[in-house]
Amino acid sequence: MSTNKKKLVVIGNGMAGISTVEQILKLTTNFDITVFGSEPHPNYNRIMLSYVLDGSKTMDDIVLNDLNWYSEHGIKLHTGTTVTHIDEASREVVAENGQRVPYDQIIIATGSKPFILPIPGSDKEGVIGFRDIEDCNQMLEAAKNYKKAAVIGGGLLGLEAAKGLVHLGMDVTVVHLMEDLMERQLDSTAAAMLRAELERQGIKFAMGVQTTELIGEERVQGLKFKDGTVLEADFVVMAVGIKPNIAVAAASGIETNRGIIVDDFMQTSMLNVYSVGECNEHRGVCYGLVAPLFEQGMILAKHICNVDTAGYEGSVVSTKLKISGVDVFSTGEFIDGPEHVVIAQKDEWKRTYKKILLKNNVMVGAVLFGDITESANLQKLIKQRTEMTDELYAQLMGTGCCGGGAEKKSSSVDTMADDEIVCGCNGVTKKAIVDVINDQGLTTVDEIKACTGATRSCGGCKPVVEQILQYVLGDGFKKTAKQGICGCTTLSRDEIVAEIKSKGLTTTKEIMHVLDWNQKEGCSKCRPALNYYLGMINPDSHVDEKESRFVNERMNANIQKDGTYTVVPRMYGGVTTPEDLKKIADVSLKYDVKAVKVTGGQRLDLIGVKKEDLPKVWEELDMPSGYAYAKSLRTVKTCVGSQFCRFGTQDSMGMGALLERKFERLDFPAKFKMAVNGCPRNCAESCTKDIGIVGNDGGWEIFIGGNGGIKARLADSLCKVKTDEELIEICGAMMQYYRETGNYLERTSEWVERLGLEQIRAVVVEDEANRKALMERIEFALEQVEDPWKKVLNDEKTQRALFNQLDPALLQK
Numbered sequence: 001m002s003t004n005k006k007k008l009v010v011i012g013n014g015m016a017g018i019s020t021v022e023q024i025l026k027l028t029t030n031f032d033i034t035v036f037g038s039e040p041h042p043n044y045n046r047i048m049l050s051y052v053l054d055g056s057k058t059m060d061d062i063v064l065n066d067l068n069w070y071s072e073h074g075i076k077l078h079t080g081t082t083v084t085h086i087d088e089a090s091r092e093v094v095a096e097n098g099q100r101v102p103y104d105q106i107i108i109a110t111g112s113k114p115f116i117l118p119i120p121g122s123d124k125e126g127v128i129g130f131r132d133i134e135d136c137n138q139m140l141e142a143a144k145n146y147k148k149a150a151v152i153g154g155g156l157l158g159l160e161a162a163k164g165l166v167h168l169g170m171d172v173t174v175v176h177l178m179e180d181l182m183e184r185q186l187d188s189t190a191a192a193m194l195r196a197e198l199e200r201q202g203i204k205f206a207m208g209v210q211t212t213e214l215i216g217e218e219r220v221q222g223l224k225f226k227d228g229t230v231l232e233a234d235f236v237v238m239a240v241g242i243k244p245n246i247a248v249a250a251a252s253g254i255e256t257n258r259g260i261i262v263d264d265f266m267q268t269s270m271l272n273v274y275s276v277g278e279c280n281e282h283r284g285v286c287y288g289l290v291a292p293l294f295e296q297g298m299i300l301a302k303h304i305c306n307v308d309t310a311g312y313e314g315s316v317v318s319t320k321l322k323i324s325g326v327d328v329f330s331t332g333e334f335i336d337g338p339e340h341v342v343i344a345q346k347d348e349w350k351r352t353y354k355k356i357l358l359k360n361n362v363m364v365g366a367v368l369f370g371d372i373t374e375s376a377n378l379q380k381l382i383k384q385r386t387e388m389t390d391e392l393y394a395q396l397m398g399t400g401c402c403g404g405g406a407e408k409k410s411s412s413v414d415t416m417a418d419d420e421i422v423c424g425c426n427g428v429t430k431k432a433i434v435d436v437i438n439d440q441g442l443t444t445v446d447e448i449k450a451c452t453g454a455t456r457s458c459g460g461c462k463p464v465v466e467q468i469l470q471y472v473l474g475d476g477f478k479k480t481a482k483q484g485i486c487g488c489t490t491l492s493r494d495e496i497v498a499e500i501k502s503k504g505l506t507t508t509k510e511i512m513h514v515l516d517w518n519q520k521e522g523c524s525k526c527r528p529a530l531n532y533y534l535g536m537i538n539p540d541s542h543v544d545e546k547e548s549r550f551v552n553e554r555m556n557a558n559i560q561k562d563g564t565y566t567v568v569p570r571m572y573g574g575v576t577t578p579e580d581l582k583k584i585a586d587v588s589l590k591y592d593v594k595a596v597k598v599t600g601g602q603r604l605d606l607i608g609v610k611k612e613d614l615p616k617v618w619e620e621l622d623m624p625s626g627y628a629y630a631k632s633l634r635t636v637k638t639c640v641g642s643q644f645c646r647f648g649t650q651d652s653m654g655m656g657a658l659l660e661r662k663f664e665r666l667d668f669p670a671k672f673k674m675a676v677n678g679c680p681r682n683c684a685e686s687c688t689k690d691i692g693i694v695g696n697d698g699g700w701e702i703f704i705g706g707n708g709g710i711k712a713r714l715a716d717s718l719c720k721v722k723t724d725e726e727l728i729e730i731c732g733a734m735m736q737y738y739r740e741t742g743n744y745l746e747r748t749s750e751w752v753e754r755l756g757l758e759q760i761r762a763v764v765v766e767d768e769a770n771r772k773a774l775m776e777r778i779e780f781a782l783e784q785v786e787d788p789w790k791k792v793l794n795d796e797k798t799q800r801a802l803f804n805q806l807d808p809a810l811l812q813k
């Protein structure tokens with residue numbers, strides 16, 4: 001069927017080409033689009049190849065546009081098909097398989113090729129570049145069969161390849177011609193700090209050496225340097241640079257230099273032919289990062305769709321190394337010369353470094369190492385060619401005698417244009433972020449990541465996204481402090497949770513490995529925390545790691561100072577029956593329990609049970625575990641309430657028992673206590689509970705964040721509700737929100753202070769859709785839980801491991 005649509009052919013199925021197509025599709029459907037790609041894959045996130053290499057992502061994870069996307073948008077995709085040239089006379093694009101496709105307009109987006117050193121032996125088996133999925137597969141394969149790797153090139157790509165190969169178990173040496181690593185982004189001071197950090201992470205370095213030959217038979221066996229010395233290596237990655245892929249353009253008679261020459265609207269020298277991405281050269285510059293190509297793509301899309309746009313003026317690029325535990329940032333000019341005024345601060349103890357360069361008092365470049373929280377702000381100031389003032393100096397460098405941080409940082413977000421790209425890797429603009437915050441009520445960077453993709457790739461834009469969040473939410477924004485959860489990592493709880501989700505991590509060991517824990521086995525602080533986060537994120541698939549739990553949780557009982565244990569059976573709402581009381585009495589007598597105590601939470605505590613008797617006591621009681629040992633719902637304390645009490649207006653006993661049955665057994669960040677009262681006289685003391693519920697004439701009032709322990713805190717009133725259904729839903733939503741955002745071991749009294757009552761109210765009370773979503777998630781998690789005592793009784797192996805013996809009754813079964 002013939003159409004009136006214009007025929008657009010895109011040569012190159014990579015990040016620049018497809019992101020331009022995405023922009024075009026936002027503006028018009030008036031193109032009949034055909035895409036050619038040499039690789040046999042749909043468009044994927046090339047940046048993330050480094051993560052595929054270190055095992056934290058799979059190939060599937062990094063696909064940006066799957067095959068459905070192409071068909072949904074009516075795009076004809078020819079994968080594994082290389083275009084040879086454009087036939088301008090017949091207005092056709094010609095592929096190497098002979099295929100000819102007519103065009104009205106063409107976008108050349110053929111990217112770059114890795115630069116392979118023209119030295120003897122560079123064509124030997126075992127020598128590769130690092131550019132695509134195929135290279136990545138070769139590295140993964142090589143690591144299985146070979147031990148010694150050399151990476152030639154100490155730039156961003158080389159270092160990421162080296163770290164990936166170290167992860168894969170290879171002995172890796174980075175060979176670099178210069179004395180400084182990343183010399184195109186860092187000055188000597190930052191480069192030396194970087195090298196020291198990477199050495200700590202297991203990478204070796206041969207600096208200031210020139211490779212003249214790769215030696216070996218068919219397969220490479222080593223590198224020969226200019227001074228005659230040899231480095232043994234049975235696998236070599238060349239990461240010495242890229243060269244724009246101009247083959248199609250050159251073969252078609254289009255003007256090229258290093259790259260394909262384009263004007264400010266990405267127009268090449270051939271009519272109706274444009275070029276975007278790493279393959280082009282704009283005002284003498286060829287870029288090797290994604291941010292510029294997204295900027296180019298937006299302009300090209302508008303231009304091609306006849307939407308008014310200013311031309312492209314070039315980009316100020318910035319760099320971030322994607323190796324965890326290594327925070328490096330540089331933008332603009334970074335090597336100081338006589339024309340510069342240098343502002344620098346180095347802290348060898350904290351291993352941080354900050355340098356800002358001024359030219360004629362204007363900020364022209366910066367380098368950060370160790371702490372890159374200022375990166376977004378600096379990038380902005382440098383891009384805007386901001387003049388240094390006393391006030392700005394005080395903000396950036398601190399005025400205190402210890403060089404402390406700025407008192408108050410001005411936000412650069414308000415001066416940012418709406419269409420300014422914030423996340424270069426995923427092409428997300430400021431407006432897109434502001435819109436999702438406003439329209440969907442998002443409150444965290446993680447939610448923005450899930451919604452827009454911003455921060456998803458290299459993570460360099462996280463500080464700007466945080467600033468935008470702060471700017472839009474105003475006082476409602478609370479920044480989570482950047483602090484490692486323990487000495488084993490510098491990652492915060494939020495970062496770990498985000499990594500677990502984005503990288504699909506499933507065990508504590510895997511987290512420690514992939515996220516570069518500096519202590520291989522972790523510590524008693526992080527192990528239980530990670531086990532909790534894993535279970536919270538994947539309630540259905542997480543296999544609980546008993547060994548990561550505290551002793552009481554491993555044993556499902558509280559150990560006492562004489563080595564015996566306590567057993568607290570569940571008594572929903574603090575109500576028992578004569579039959580249960582009789583059983584408790586019989587078991588207590590039979591197993592010589594030392595004391596039976598009524599607890600502060602209205603339960604009965606059998607104190608002094610011998611370890612080996614625990615399984616038998618549980619079995620004979622035949623009651624559910626009361627979880628008195630766990631970071632879980634402990635007790636719901638109730639008063640007498642309307643069933644019996646003269647003052648009672650609500651059925652507190654009934655509601656208490658119902659809530660306890662509904663929400664028991666779930667893991668929480670810390671222990672969780674509740675109370676339900678039949679009237680405001682509050683006999684069951686709601687004010688010191690994580691959730692305290694008080695009946696009134698019209699319904700219930702819900703209080704949260706109370707604590708009666710060392711750091712006592714009176715609970716805050718969250719809201720009033722009219723119906724039991726609303727009460728249950730808000731309790732469930734609040735519990736799930738706490739489960740999802742609480743730091744491990746953080747009680748709700750601290751959590752409420754940290755997040756702010758208003759924020760919690762907005763999420764679990766006012767936003768009904770969100771409340772229901774939280775409730776759905778907690779219901780799903782609840783479906784997965786089972787009674788731990790019964791579980792042990794039904795599991796010989798665990799019983800033997802925990803108690804060193806089996807229940808004799810079980811042996812007879």
Ligand SMILES: Cc1cc2nc3c(=O)[nH]c(=O)nc-3n(C[C@H](O)[C@H](O)[C@H](O)COP(=O)(O)OP(=O)(O)OC[C@H]3O[C@@H](n4cnc5c(N)ncnc54)[C@H](O)[C@@H]3O)c2cc1C
Pocket residue numbers: 011012013014015016017036037038039046047048049050081082083084109110111112130131132157245248276277278279288289290291293320322424425458
């Ligand atoms: C491991 C790695 C890590 C990186 N990390 C970062 C980072 O952290 N930050 C950052 O900003 N950038 C990073 N980059 C660079 C970034 O990936 C590139 O800037 C970006 O992919 C360039 O996009 P492009 O579309 O111009 O080229 P490409 O993504 O290379 O796409 C070009 C596509 O065109 C195809 N093609 C070429 N010739 C033809 C032809 N004749 N016919 C048909 N198809 C053809 C190629 O096969 C390729 O698939 C990284 C790159 C790598 C390899």
Ligand code: HEM
Pocket residue numbers: 638639640644645646647681682683684685
């Ligand atoms: C303000 C006036 C109060 C009145 C009129 C009042 C009234 C009552 C009544 C009538 C009962 C008995 C229920 C029953 O067993 O039949 C009761 C129980 C109780 N009251 Fe109060 N009360 C008041 C305040 C308090 C306060 C301030 C506390 C402590 C914080 C408290 C703690 C208790 C306790 C612990 C019980 C036993 C509840 C249980 O476990 O069943 N009362 N109260």
Ligand code: SF4
Pocket residue numbers: 639640641642645646647648649652677678679680681682683684
């Ligand atoms: S809180 Fe009210 S209903 Fe409950 S026992 Fe006390 S007086 Fe009775």
